[in-house]
Amino acid sequence: MHTVIAYWRLCGSxxxxxxESCFLIRGTQNMGEQxxxxxxxxxxxxxxxxxxxxxxDIILKGVRCLIHDEDYTECTWKETGRPDRNYTFQSRYxxxxxxxECPSYTQVEGYNVGCRLEYNSHMRFATFQVQLSSxxxxxxxNKDINLKPLVKLYSPVNLTVVISSSNxxxxxxDTSMSKSQCLESIxxxxxxADSAWQNSPAFTSLRYFNLPFADAEELYEFxxxxxxxxxxxxxxxxxxxxxxxxxxxxxxxKGVRCLIHDEDYTECTWKETGRPDRNYTFQSRYxxxxxxxECPSYTQVEGYNVGCRLEYNSHMRFATFQVQLSSxxxxxxxNKDIYLKPLVKLYSPVNLTVVISSSNxxxxxxDTSMSKSQCLESIxxxxxxADSAWQNSPTFTSLRYFNLPFADAEELYEFxxxxxxxxxxxxxxxxxxxxxxxxxxxxxxxKGxxxxxxxxxxxxxxxxxxxxxxxxxxxxxxxWDPVDSKLQxxxxxxxxxxxxxx
Numbered sequence: 001m002h003t004v005i006a007y008w009r010l011c012g013s014x015x016x017x018x019x020e021s022c023f024l025i026r027g028t029q030n031m032g033e034q035x036x037x038x039x040x041x042x043x044x045x046x047x048x049x050x051x052x053x054x055x056x057d058i059i060l061k062g063v064r065c066l067i068h069d070e071d072y073t074e075c076t077w078k079e080t081g082r083p084d085r086n087y088t089f090q091s092r093y094x095x096x097x098x099x100x101e102c103p104s105y106t107q108v109e110g111y112n113v114g115c116r117l118e119y120n121s122h123m124r125f126a127t128f129q130v131q132l133s134s135x136x137x138x139x140x141x142n143k144d145i146n147l148k149p150l151v152k153l154y155s156p157v158n159l160t161v162v163i164s165s166s167n168x169x170x171x172x173x174d175t176s177m178s179k180s181q182c183l184e185s186i187x188x189x190x191x192x193a194d195s196a197w198q199n200s201p202a203f204t205s206l207r208y209f210n211l212p213f214a215d216a217e218e219l220y221e222f223x224x225x226x227x228x229x230x231x232x233x234x235x236x237x238x239x240x241x242x243x244x245x246x247x248x249x250x251x252x253x254k255g256v257r258c259l260i261h262d263e264d265y266t267e268c269t270w271k272e273t274g275r276p277d278r279n280y281t282f283q284s285r286y287x288x289x290x291x292x293x294e295c296p297s298y299t300q301v302e303g304y305n306v307g308c309r310l311e312y313n314s315h316m317r318f319a320t321f322q323v324q325l326s327s328x329x330x331x332x333x334x335n336k337d338i339y340l341k342p343l344v345k346l347y348s349p350v351n352l353t354v355v356i357s358s359s360n361x362x363x364x365x366x367d368t369s370m371s372k373s374q375c376l377e378s379i380x381x382x383x384x385x386a387d388s389a390w391q392n393s394p395t396f397t398s399l400r401y402f403n404l405p406f407a408d409a410e411e412l413y414e415f416x417x418x419x420x421x422x423x424x425x426x427x428x429x430x431x432x433x434x435x436x437x438x439x440x441x442x443x444x445x446x447k448g449x450x451x452x453x454x455x456x457x458x459x460x461x462x463x464x465x466x467x468x469x470x471x472x473x474x475x476x477x478x479x480w481d482p483v484d485s486k487l488q489x490x491x492x493x494x495x496x497x498x499x500x501x502x
Contacts, residue, residue: 062141062385062412063089063130066237067119067151069176076106076114077132077141088133089115093126124148124233149388152237153177156185156207156224159245168212169247171222180205182232186225188241191218191248192255192336195343196429204229219248219255236389255334256282256323259430260312260344262369269299269307270325270334281326282308286319317341317426345430346370349378349400349417352438361405362440364415373398377422381434384411384441397422412441 065075077087089112090099106114124147131142156173163169177183187200187209200209214220224242228235258268270280282305283292299307317340324335349366356362370376380393380402393402407413417435421428 063132063143063145065128065130065145065147065150067124067147069154070119070121070124070151071154071176072119073117073123073147074106074114075117075130078108078113083111083113085134086112088112088135090131090133091115091117092129093123095127095129099129099131124151143385146388148233149236151228151233151235153226153228153235153239155239156226156242159222159224159242161220161222161245161247163214163247168210169214169220171209171211171224171245173207173224173242175207175226177226177228179232180207182228183207184227184229184234185209186238187222188224189220189222191215191220193218195339204231214247216248219246221246256325256336256338258321258323258338258340258343260317260340262347263312263314263317263344264347264369266310266312266316266340267299267307268310268323271301271304271306276304276306278327279305281305283324283326284308284310285322286316288320288322292322292324317344341426342429344421344428346419346421346428346432348433349419349435352415352417352435354413354415354438354440356407356440361403362407362413364402364404364417364438366400366417366435368400368419370419370421372425373400375421375425376400376419377427378402378417378419379431380415380417382413382415384408384413386411397424407440410442412439414439 063075063077065073067073075089075091077083077089089102089105091102092099102112102115102117104116105112106116126147128145128147129142130145131140133140154176156175158172158174160172161169162172171187171189175183181204183206184202184204185206186202188197189200189211190197191214193215209222209224211220222245225238225240227238256268256270258266260266268282268284270276270282282295282298284295285292295305295308295310297309298305299309319340321338321340322335323338326334347369349368351365351367353365354362355365364380364382368376374397376399377395377397378399379395381390382393382404383390386408396402402415402417404413415438418431418433420431
């Protein structure tokens with residue numbers, strides 16, 4: 001399968017738009033003429049990176065706004081790189097009021113990519129109207145944004161652990177938000193005996209957490225995140241996790257943690273940041289009674305060992321993995337049996353592709369480095385330009401595609417996928433990182449309408465067309481370079497305008 005990309009200009013009058021049009025595709029590497037006779041082969045897709053239309057316009061993804069800890073409001077329209085031109089950002093909090101231009105732009109290489117606004121508490125519950133336009137007003141984007149769920153608080157600070165003789169361990173912290181009744185918190189913690197984080201239930205109004213049965217022989221690590229709760233208008237955004245706090249065994253290291261990277265290699269570490277106070281020797285074995293083998297390849301910081309990289313074989317995951325960490329004179333030593341089966345973190349999915357079906361809506365496809373589909377568990381998250389937060393799909397197994405049956409072509413959709421090993425192959429505690437995003441939907445620089453428009457011959461709205469092309473029942477050679485090719489296709493014209501090749 002090969003994807004061919006081209007641009008067409010909307011033009012003509014309603015009388016020009018009747019009937020059926022067939023176009024031709026020519027390749028550049030002795031491909032010959034390919035004729036797409038089946039109209040179902042045509043799909044429409046908006047993808048990342050942003051599309052450059054003829055004339056150099058960048059099709060932007062729209063404006064996203066976030067309130068930082070009731071400190072300031074930031075609106076952005078370019079997440080990476082710089083846009084093709086400088087855009088003007090204007091906003092107002094009341095319909096009918098005058099738009100005010102951004103008082104302080106964020107720039108990349110001298111180009112505006114965002115705006116920073118002062119924050120007042122009434123702003124969060126007012127109608128926030130934003131407008132983005134180019135200097136000559138050829139591209140414009142405007143929208144009403146509901147700011148109430150768009151507050152991201154700063155991370156908690158000053159985490160302190162206190163041990164009580166009767167009630168176990170208490171963790172305390174401070175926040176920049178002074179109103180405790182507005183806070184919702186989650187604590188995550190793990191001991192040196194744990195392979196994964198334990199999460200507390202979400203709780204409100206408190207700035208402390210109690211762990212009643214802490215074992216002083218273990219080393220505990222704690223982090224906290226917070227958000228605005230329902231009493232003050234629930235936010236969709238949690239703060240970042242706080243810096244960690246530790247309590248427990250006075251070990252010179254925090255213990256050894258191991259992770260299998262996509263069944264590619266195993267990595268064990270004993271110092272997450274900085275360098276340790278001395279060089280440690282790492283040894284391991286997969287069978288009790290066997291000889292320990294020293295690490296074949298250390299990871300170092302400033303000449304000090306902080307981790308070990310080991311080759312991975314599939315039997316390792318289900319064997320008893322015994323590790324030992326010791327200093328040169330054996331004054332400090334740490335050893336443990338590690339259960340590797342749940343410690344696999346797969347690589348992120350790649351090659352996300354969006355295809356629209358006339359009968360079943362939108363399909364998202366992706367590839368993974370894991371060849372065994374039956375071993376995969378996946379989650380898709382997606383949001384449209386009308387959403388303030390991500391929507392998550394249910395968790396599903398064995399599939400490398402996702403169907404969204406009622407996608408609105410007037411909105412711009414963003415998709416990401418993460419995967420992990422499922423229960424059929426030994427469930428992992430670790431999900432992959434989210435994939436790079438894929439996009440589908442409307443031209444984000446124009447507002448769009450729900451009704452067809454009658455366009456004059458000089459209108460310049462652009463559509464990106466993605467075609468899957470077949471030749472004599474065989475797939476097109478993926479090495480085919482479509483640059484400078486003549487791109488045309490077969491479709492039935494609908495609406496008040498026709499498509500004309502540029």
